[in-house]
Amino acid sequence: MAILEILTYPDARLKQESLPVEQFDDELRAFLADLEQTMLAGPGGVGIAAPQVGRFRRIVIVDCSRTRKPVPNHGRLFIVNPEITAWEGMTSGREGCMSVPDYTGNVIRAEKISLSYHDAHGKLQQLDAEGYEARAIQHEIDHLDGLLFLDRLVSRRNDLFRRKVYQPTPEQQPKT
Amino acid sequence: MNHWYMLTLVGKDRPGIVAKVTAALYDGGCNLGEASMMRLGGTFTIMLMVDFERSSKALIDLISPVAESLDLHLHLDRIEGRLHQHVEPDARVTVYGADRAGIVAKVTGALAEAGFNITDLESMVGGSEDKPIYVMQIEGTAAEGIESLQAAVDVIRKEGVEAHMEPIETLIG
Numbered sequence: 001m002a003i004l005e006i007l008t009y010p011d012a013r014l015k016q017e018s019l020p021v022e023q024f025d026d027e028l029r030a031f032l033a034d035l036e037q038t039m040l041a042g043p044g045g046v047g048i049a050a051p052q053v054g055r056f057r058r059i060v061i062v063d064c065s066r067t068r069k070p071v072p073n074h075g076r077l078f079i080v081n082p083e084i085t086a087w088e089g090m091t092s093g094r095e096g097c098m099s100v101p102d103y104t105g106n107v108i109r110a111e112k113i114s115l116s117y118h119d120a121h122g123k124l125q126q127l128d129a130e131g132y133e134a135r136a137i138q139h140e141i142d143h144l145d146g147l148l149f150l151d152r153l154v155s156r157r158n159d160l161f162r163r164k165v166y167q168p169t170p171e172q173q174p175k176t
Numbered sequence: 177m178n179h180w181y182m183l184t185l186v187g188k189d190r191p192g193i194v195a196k197v198t199a200a201l202y203d204g205g206c207n208l209g210e211a212s213m214m215r216l217g218g219t220f221t222i223m224l225m226v227d228f229e230r231s232s233k234a235l236i237d238l239i240s241p242v243a244e245s246l247d248l249h250l251h252l253d254r255i256e257g258r259l260h261q262h263v264e265p266d267a268r269v270t271v272y273g274a275d276r277a278g279i280v281a282k283v284t285g286a287l288a289e290a291g292f293n294i295t296d297l298e299s300m301v302g303g304s305e306d307k308p309i310y311v312m313q314i315e316g317t318a319a320e321g322i323e324s325l326q327a328a329v330d331v332i333r334k335e336g337v338e339a340h341m342e343p344i345e346t347l348i349g
Contacts, residue, residue: 047349062349069345094346102260104346132345139349149349 001030004038004053006098014099015146018049018056021080024122028059032078032120036061042098044068047136049143052099058082060140064133071132079117082141086114093135095149105153109135180209181226181235182255187248189220196242201226204238209259222248225257265295265315265344267325273337275301275308283312283332283339290328291320310337315344 007014021028031050039048039061046066050059058081064073089111096104112130115137119125129137139149185197194213201208209225228235232252243250269292271283280299287294294316303309318325322343329341 043348045348047347049349067345069343071345094344096264096346096348098348102262104262104264132347135347136349139347 001033001037003041004034006038006042006052007054008098009100009148009150011099013054013056014051014143014148016051016056017146018051018058018144021057021059021118024080024118024120028080029120031055032059032061035059036063036076036078039063045098046132047140048098049140051143051146058144060137060144062133062136062140064136067132072130073133074127074129077127077137078120079115079137079140080119080122082115082117082137082144084110084113084138084141085116086112088112091131091135092154093132095135095139097139097149099143100148100150103150105149106155107135107139107149107152108154109138113137178207178227178229180255180258181228181232182253182257183222183224183226183235183239184251184253185222185224185239185243185248186219187243187246189215189218190246193220193246193248194222196246197222197224197239197248200239200242204235205229206235206238225255225259263293263295263317264346265317267292267316267318267322267341267343269314269316269325269329269339269341270312271314271332271337271339272309272311275303275310279310279335279337280312282335283337284314286328286332287314287316287325290324291318292325292328293317293319 035048035050035053038053039045046064047060047062050057060079060082061077062079063076064071065075087110090108091111092106092108094104095107111134113134114128116124116126198208207227209227211224213222232254236252239250269287294314296315299310299312301308301310326341329339332339
């Protein structure tokens with residue numbers, strides 16, 4: 001296994017879109033091992049995306065079992081070709097990124113998400129995530145679309161009161 | 177050899193202050209660092225890190241004409257500081273209530289006693305002229321822990337203002 005080099009902004013490659021994974025082979029699994037080791041070598045990172053190490057495929061790892069304060073989590077997740085299929089609620093939180101050293105900012109993310117993805121063996125998986133883990137998954141998936149948290153910054157000030165779930169009014173409920 | 181300076185400019189708000197000041201600094205060979213610029217009660221305030229290779233007198237000579245033309249009061253300090261010295265806050269305290277004298281002193285006194293080191297404080301007076309409300313957002317590091325800070329916030333609430341604390345769990349991804 002190896003620790004891979006992390007690209008840091010303003011490296012333009014971080015802004016490029018990544019392609020789906022088609023081969024679920026040993027090479028992919030070896031890469032996932034390297035990617036995980038790279039994440040673990042970073043300072044407190046709870047996630048990493050393949051484009052952060054210069055591999056432009058739709059692969060992320062999220063592991064929210066390592067937070068200072070325990071949060072609900074699914075352990076270490078190898079997530080390939082992810083699709084967020086449902087969003088609920090909005091919440092503001094502070095984010096930083098191994099690819100953007102020495103800067104953190106507030107970003108609005110969905111409070112809860114449903115995710116479908118392939119695991120390391122190409123098997124289709126589904127999970128529902130909330131809170132910190134949902135935030136981490138959204139942050140990492142953004143990398144696959146060439147988006148950094150810098151693209152989603154909201155005011156560091158004027159974020160007046162804690163934002164919890166906004167309940168849609170009956171008129172705003174999706175028609176079924 | 178370049179030096180970092182902290183340039184403070186304060187004056188009645190009007191359009192174009194930032195553009196004119198920063199153009200003069202750029203034309204004079206300065207490189208700008210971090211800044212806080214804000215309108216407070218109709219006054220525009222600038223605190224700006226300026227990287228400049230010459231003396232403080234040369235910098236004052238450079239910026240004085242534009243400051244005078246905009247009626248800005250100018251203050252300059254040579255600073256030890258430099259970039260990439262950020263301290264990551266781990267807690268945010270929000271306080272609001274009917275405006276009255278002493279809120280800031282009481283709140284920050286309690287927070288300081290609980291070991292809270294403020295990295296950023298912003299306060300605004302809203303509401304109406306006859307019923308003003310005071311809103312304050314404070315970020316910092318809880319040197320003696322979040323529990324100690326929460327206890328201080330509970331004490332602050334007994335002073336008749338709304339106060340809450342939330343930990344800032346910065347996600348690094």
